[in-house]
Amino acid sequence: MSTIYYSAASGGFYRSDIHEHIPHDAVAISADEHAALLDAQTAGKRIQPNAAGHPVAQAPAPPTAEQQAAQHRHRRDRLLEASDIRLLSDYPQTQAELNAWLQYREALRRVPEQPTFPNEVTWPTPPK
Structure with missing residues (x-):
C-alpha cells in the first residue's frame, strides 16, 4: 500500500x-x-x-495595490490597442465619431489618475 x-x-x-x-x-x-x-x-x-x-x-492573498495597478494598466493598454484602428485616416467614420473615440482614449489614459485607483476603477464606455 x-x-x-x-x-x-x-x-x-x-x-x-x-x-x-x-x-x-x-x-x-x-x-x-x-x-x-x-x-x-x-x-x-x-x-x-x-x-x-x-x-x-x-484562499489566495488578495492582490497588492501594485498588482492591482498593473492589472488595470494592462487592461487599459489592451483597450487602447483595440481602438487603434479608429485613428487610421482611412477608417470610415465621421469627424464626430473620431472625436468620440479620441475622448474615449484620453479617458482610458487617465484611468490611473482616478482618486480611487487602483482599488476601484470606473472604466469609460467606448463610443457606439
Missing part, C-alpha cells in the same frame, strides 16, 4: 510507491486528505503548510 506525503519545504506531494527519495520534512497524509486538497486547489485555493508542516488549503 502506498503512503502519500507532503513536504512543506518543496510544497509537493510524494508517494512511497513512486518516489525513491521522500524529503526529511515530509508528513504522511491520507488519500482522502490528498484528494480534498487537490479539489480545493482546483477551486482556486492554495496548498500551504500550517505551523506543524501539514498541508492546508487557503
Whole structure:
C-alpha cells in the first residue's frame, strides 16, 4: 500500500510507491486528505503548510495595490490597442465619431489618475 506525503519545504506531494527519495520534512497524509486538497486547489485555493508542516488549503492573498495597478494598466493598454484602428485616416467614420473615440482614449489614459485607483476603477464606455 502506498503512503502519500507532503513536504512543506518543496510544497509537493510524494508517494512511497513512486518516489525513491521522500524529503526529511515530509508528513504522511491520507488519500482522502490528498484528494480534498487537490479539489480545493482546483477551486482556486492554495496548498500551504500550517505551523506543524501539514498541508492546508487557503484562499489566495488578495492582490497588492501594485498588482492591482498593473492589472488595470494592462487592461487599459489592451483597450487602447483595440481602438487603434479608429485613428487610421482611412477608417470610415465621421469627424464626430473620431472625436468620440479620441475622448474615449484620453479617458482610458487617465484611468490611473482616478482618486480611487487602483482599488476601484470606473472604466469609460467606448463610443457606439
